[in-house]
Amino acid sequence: MTMLTRTCLRALLAGSLALLASHAMADAIDDIKARGTLLVGGKTDYKPFGYREPSGKVVGFSVDLAQRVADKLGVKVEIVPTTAANQLQFLEQGKVDVVIAAMNDTPERRKIVYVVEPGYYASGASVLAVKTARIQKWEDLKGQKVCAAQGAYFNRAVQERYGADIIAFKAPTEAYNALRNGNCSAFVYDDNTLTLKLEEPEWAGYEVPLKSIMPQPVAMAVRLGEERFHALLTSLSNEWYKTGVIVQLEDKWFPGKKSTFVQDMVAKYR
Amino acid sequence: MTESIAGWFKHLHERTGINLTVFYDAFDAARFVAGVATTIELALICVILSLVIGLGGVIVQGSRSRLLKAVVNAYIQFFRNTPSLIQLYFFYFGLGPLIALPNASGQSVPLVSNFAWAAICFSIYAGAFNIEIFRAGVEAVSRSTVEAAEALGYTRLKSYIHVILPLAFRYSFPAFSNNMVNLTKLTSVSYAIAVPEILYASSQIWSDALNVPEMMNIVLVSYVLIVSVFVYAMGRIERALRLPGVGI
Amino acid sequence: MSAGKETILAVLVNWTPYILKGFAINVFISIVSMALATVLGVVVGVGQISTNRAVRSVCWAFTNFFRNAPWLVLLFYCMLLLPFQFRVGGVAVAIPDWAKATLGIAIAAAANMSDLVRGAIQSIPTGQWESAESLAFTRRQTLFLVILPQCIKRLLPPWMNLYALVMVSTPLCAIVGVNEIMTVAADILAANTRHDLLIPVYFYILLLFFFYCYPIARMTQRLERRFAVIG
Numbered sequence: 001m002t003m004l005t006r007t008c009l010r011a012l013l014a015g016s017l018a019l020l021a022s023h024a025m026a027d028a029i030d031d032i033k034a035r036g037t038l039l040v041g042g043k044t045d046y047k048p049f050g051y052r053e054p055s056g057k058v059v060g061f062s063v064d065l066a067q068r069v070a071d072k073l074g075v076k077v078e079i080v081p082t083t084a085a086n087q088l089q090f091l092e093q094g095k096v097d098v099v100i101a102a103m104n105d106t107p108e109r110r111k112i113v114y115v116v117e118p119g120y121y122a123s124g125a126s127v128l129a130v131k132t133a134r135i136q137k138w139e140d141l142k143g144q145k146v147c148a149a150q151g152a153y154f155n156r157a158v159q160e161r162y163g164a165d166i167i168a169f170k171a172p173t174e175a176y177n178a179l180r181n182g183n184c185s186a187f188v189y190d191d192n193t194l195t196l197k198l199e200e201p202e203w204a205g206y207e208v209p210l211k212s213i214m215p216q217p218v219a220m221a222v223r224l225g226e227e228r229f230h231a232l233l234t235s236l237s238n239e240w241y242k243t244g245v246i247v248q249l250e251d252k253w254f255p256g257k258k259s260t261f262v263q264d265m266v267a268k269y270r
Numbered sequence: 271m272t273e274s275i276a277g278w279f280k281h282l283h284e285r286t287g288i289n290l291t292v293f294y295d296a297f298d299a300a301r302f303v304a305g306v307a308t309t310i311e312l313a314l315i316c317v318i319l320s321l322v323i324g325l326g327g328v329i330v331q332g333s334r335s336r337l338l339k340a341v342v343n344a345y346i347q348f349f350r351n352t353p354s355l356i357q358l359y360f361f362y363f364g365l366g367p368l369i370a371l372p373n374a375s376g377q378s379v380p381l382v383s384n385f386a387w388a389a390i391c392f393s394i395y396a397g398a399f400n401i402e403i404f405r406a407g408v409e410a411v412s413r414s415t416v417e418a419a420e421a422l423g424y425t426r427l428k429s430y431i432h433v434i435l436p437l438a439f440r441y442s443f444p445a446f447s448n449n450m451v452n453l454t455k456l457t458s459v460s461y462a463i464a465v466p467e468i469l470y471a472s473s474q475i476w477s478d479a480l481n482v483p484e485m486m487n488i489v490l491v492s493y494v495l496i497v498s499v500f501v502y503a504m505g506r507i508e509r510a511l512r513l514p515g516v517g518i
Numbered sequence: 519m520s521a522g523k524e525t526i527l528a529v530l531v532n533w534t535p536y537i538l539k540g541f542a543i544n545v546f547i548s549i550v551s552m553a554l555a556t557v558l559g560v561v562v563g564v565g566q567i568s569t570n571r572a573v574r575s576v577c578w579a580f581t582n583f584f585r586n587a588p589w590l591v592l593l594f595y596c597m598l599l600l601p602f603q604f605r606v607g608g609v610a611v612a613i614p615d616w617a618k619a620t621l622g623i624a625i626a627a628a629a630n631m632s633d634l635v636r637g638a639i640q641s642i643p644t645g646q647w648e649s650a651e652s653l654a655f656t657r658r659q660t661l662f663l664v665i666l667p668q669c670i671k672r673l674l675p676p677w678m679n680l681y682a683l684v685m686v687s688t689p690l691c692a693i694v695g696v697n698e699i700m701t702v703a704a705d706i707l708a709a710n711t712r713h714d715l716l717i718p719v720y721f722y723i724l725l726l727f728f729f730y731c732y733p734i735a736r737m738t739q740r741l742e743r744r745f746a747v748i749g
Contacts, residue, residue: 054709085477086695095602112480132376151477160297167384167464168474170693173708174363178464180713181367182379351682351731352724353689356700360724364717455588462693469591486595490587497586 028097028222028229029073038070041082041096045172047196048253049102049121049218050079061253062100065120065220068245069098072236083171084151088112091223098233102190104216106153114224116233118269119217120246121192122261125154126212128179128194129186131205138162138210145184147175154214158188179206192254217261241269289481292488298475305471306492312389312467313454313500319393320453324400324446328408328438329430331401342401349398355459357395362387362463388460396453403449407442408434440511447504454500458493468492526718533706540702541726544688547620547698551688552681554624559631564661566636577632584629589622590690596622597694616698619691627684634676638669675742682731682738699723 032038042062043050050060058079070077080096087103090096091113104123105115127146129135142163148155150168159166167184169175179187187194191212197203220237222229240246250262276294283289291298331342349357366380366387373379382390411434419429439446461469468489476485565577584592596618603612642665650660692700703719
């Protein structure tokens with residue numbers, strides 16, 4: 001072996017050992033404070049929880065909560081755009097510190113991440129259907145082409161339980177486009193977002209005819225094992241119900257709506 | 271037998287956390303198998319269609335009409351030098367709603383499904399390459415053979431079908447089989463318009479079961495296996511097509 | 519009717535700076551990918567004709583495995599399974615998304631490049647190897663001083679072909695979440711709710727790629743004809 005080969009091999013070995021060196025993870029709160037920024041996995045295309053204003057700024061229900069968490073920790077907040085399909089991965093990998101993305105709390109997700117209870121809102125699945133398809137109950141979806149967004153927790157259930165032919169697109173925008181083009185007769189998605197979408201004039205020929213199914217709280221989530229951070233967020237969530245923050249935010253982002261979920265939670269955490 | 275296989279994978283999941291739901295969950299297994307079937311179906315349809323386009327195109331290219339030659343050339347250059355993903359979006363989201371008819375409940379439904387658009391788009395794309403490949407093969411047919419066919423009274427079209435193309439096809443087979451292998455790999459791009467092939471089926475599974483690394487490995491291995499089988503099949507076809515005295 | 523068409527053109531002209539910025543990202547990814555692929559491809563390609571059986575098998579396995587995998591699947595694999603940062607010493611080095619995508623394309627193209635290199639080396643007449651041996655060149659000297667320089671010329675057309683293929687594959691990065699021209703297109707279509715923009719926007723982008731790749735294709739054709747072996 002020449003000198004060059006030997007030096008290269010040594011460098012390679014040293015490099016790989018450095019990479020494999022244990023990930024000695026400090027506590028999340030320490031990391032956040034050291035960095036000075038709270039990295040929040042959030043949605044940027046999901047009205048009204050997280051979406052972009054024309055200026056490009058991300059605003060929404062979840063964004064407001066993220067700001068409050070950052071204020072509590074005394075750091076800045078940065079929203080990292082995520083989708084339902086990659087939000088948990090980003091959290092696991094450490095790309096974000098916490099997911100505040102209107103993420104529904106499900107048993108499968110609890111196996112992978114540490115969900116903060118109580119959740120800060122609730123949503124279920126409903127459909128945006130073209131009026132002429134006359135969809136009146138969930139069973140009417142049988143055999144119909146139904147658009148969906150990849151990663152939603154209810155896609156599989158709608159397919160298994162009601163026999164819908166689910167066509168899942170990567171982004172909700174593509175699904176909306178496909179619905180407009182007639183590639184499907186309905187779009188199964190989060191009921192809050194769909195109801196808001198109906199207010200836009202170009203969706204006049206469409207309706208949200210079905211009662212929501214599979215209601216689940218939406219909650220924040222942190223990595224498994226982050227006990228301190230989890231405890232902090234839990235106490236914050238309790239506080240938000242006690243001091244009426246959630247009711248305020250509901251008024252701001254869902255004007256005129258008073259969901260039974262929020263009323264129940266306020267009564268519980270009084 | 272299947273229960274014990276399913277049981278073993280469930281046990282593996284509980285013990286090591288390696289979650290291979292396609293082996294023990296009936297719904298996921300069905301989805302994945304359907305995905306494999308769709309991939310193979312799409313690949314076969316595209317191979318046949320692009321072969322037809324290739325052969326037809328090379329015959330048109332040999333015509334005396336300069337206009338026809340220019341049209342074929344423009345088609346080849348445009349589809350070879352633009353990305354097939356954008357071609358796919360253009361067809362499915364752009365042209366799709368234009369070719370629509372109202373269905374029973376009055377909604378304007380596109381006539382061409384996403385699977386069909388994928389088949390059309392990929393066949394056109396690979397067909398453009400095929401025309402070039404077959405043209406090189408046609409040029410490799412020796413002039414004396416062509417003249418002999420002429421002397422025997424074959425019309426131009428008949429001499430193409432009976433004499434020139436069979437030889438050209440054999441000469442260009444290595445490049446053709448390479449193109450067909452690339453076409454098989456290209457079918458994965460139809461994931462972008464929600465065609466339920468392997469990658470799409472797997473992404474659905476990993477969204478529900480949250481087992482991304484396991485599914486990614488399965489996807490990679492599945493595709494490599496399918497393509498390897500295809501490469502082997504093309505090798506067998508090449509051997510079967512061999513003529514004594516012809517070929518490299 | 520013509521008034522409507524004009525406004526479409528006006529919209530496209532307005533968005534052109536943003537579109538070109540997105541296209542520039544594609545060009546950047548294609549160049550970095552191609553550079554990586556060339557280096558890796560040459561190494562693995564030379565390894566495929568090595569006298570060492572282990573090296574030969576590993577290089578052969580690498581080439582054939584990655585040639586049989588779809589480029590989109592390799593992209594997904596790199597994107598999802600590579601870490602987003604790694605620690606060297608105590609410093610965390612972030613690997614941005616576009617870098618992971620570039621690596622995915624580079625590996626796929628390197629497999630192609632390796633076969634091209636192997637083919638080029640094997641097409642050099644054995645007389646060259648024999649004369650070099652008789653002049654007391656070692657195998658390594660023969661390879662680097664005699665064989666590979668001759669391969670460069672005959673590798674140029676297929677290498678340029680491969681670059682065109684890489685360039686045309688860069689939009690796949692959008693599927694795995696990299697911001698490039700397809701993301702720009704989605705932004706434009708989301709910002710303007712008019713439904714008749716779909717076809718013009720996608721056609722515009724197709725033209726951009728065409729005017730970039732077609733000259734490369736013509737140059738490749740001319741080089742092929744010049745280097746063609748007669749006979």
